[in-house]
Amino acid sequence: MISVKKHFRIIFVALLLLFFCFPQTVLLQTTSIEYICAGTNFETPVYIIKTDYKEPTIMIVAGTHGNEKAGVKATEYLKDNLHIEKGTLIIIPRANILACEENLRCFPTEINLNRVYPGNPQGNSVEKLAYEIFNLMKKYNISLLVDLHESRQFYRVNPNNYGQTVVIDSNDDYLFELSSFLVEEMNKEIIEDGNKYQVLVDPIKGSTTYCAHHQLGIPAITFETCKKLPLSFRIEEHLRFIKLVLFKWNMLAVQK
Numbered sequence: 001m002i003s004v005k006k007h008f009r010i011i012f013v014a015l016l017l018l019f020f021c022f023p024q025t026v027l028l029q030t031t032s033i034e035y036i037c038a039g040t041n042f043e044t045p046v047y048i049i050k051t052d053y054k055e056p057t058i059m060i061v062a063g064t065h066g067n068e069k070a071g072v073k074a075t076e077y078l079k080d081n082l083h084i085e086k087g088t089l090i091i092i093p094r095a096n097i098l099a100c101e102e103n104l105r106c107f108p109t110e111i112n113l114n115r116v117y118p119g120n121p122q123g124n125s126v127e128k129l130a131y132e133i134f135n136l137m138k139k140y141n142i143s144l145l146v147d148l149h150e151s152r153q154f155y156r157v158n159p160n161n162y163g164q165t166v167v168i169d170s171n172d173d174y175l176f177e178l179s180s181f182l183v184e185e186m187n188k189e190i191i192e193d194g195n196k197y198q199v200l201v202d203p204i205k206g207s208t209t210y211c212a213h214h215q216l217g218i219p220a221i222t223f224e225t226c227k228k229l230p231l232s233f234r235i236e237e238h239l240r241f242i243k244l245v246l247f248k249w250n251m252l253a254v255q256k
């Protein structure tokens with residue numbers, strides 16, 4: 001008789017131990033989709049991956065420029081394959097979806113989405129798109145914005161291009177320390193010196209990160225790979241960069 005009661009007690013204690021020692025086994029993440037510019041040609045999905053612990057909220061934007069594929073491919077992979085331990089991750093894989101479909105930097109070609117922030121709800125279609133992305137940052141009260149880009153040339157070869165850099169929009173101590181840390185960690189795995197990353201302080205008015213940082217006070221960083229490197233390598237680099245950021249914010253249990 002005592003054994004039945006005792007067994008139940010043992011099972012109960014074991015379950016409690018499991019819950020406290022391995023919380024990841026019981027934490028669930030859910031992914032929901034909302035759309036920006038819904039009902040227009042620029043309608044594009046936003047993936048919101050939530051856990052039981054809402055904070056921090058990190059937003060990752062790719063496809064601001066449609067011919068910069070590595071960030072688009074990396075985020076499209078992650079939206080289906082990433083398991084976070086805590087926080088909220090917001091992913092926009094194809095910010096300018098028409099530019100992505102046309103494989104063009106900008107669509108329409110004369111309007112650069114990365115120069116029209118914070119956008120304008122009464123403006124042209126690209127200004128409306130910027131306005132909706134800007135509103136998402138506010139709505140979710142994000143802790144960090146990461147904007148993924150690619151450049152046709154290495155910064156070290158031609159400083160007009162930003163290939164292999166992490167760009168920040170001000171000399172703010174926190175941003176500088178954060179980007180320096182990320183560059184240092186990324187460079188540990190880069191064998192060829194010429195492919196190593198460097199921090200670049202370059203305020204670009206009207207860009208996603210400039211607007212997030214200067215208007216909303218959100219830490220914001222741009223990650224740029226160089227298109228001279230193979231696409232498969234660049235996709236891996238974007239994945240590695242995103243995971244590094246998530247690890248630093250304790251959203252991943254182990255550095256994968």
Ligand SMILES: [Zn+2]
Pocket residue numbers: 064065068148149150
């Ligand atoms: Zn770009």
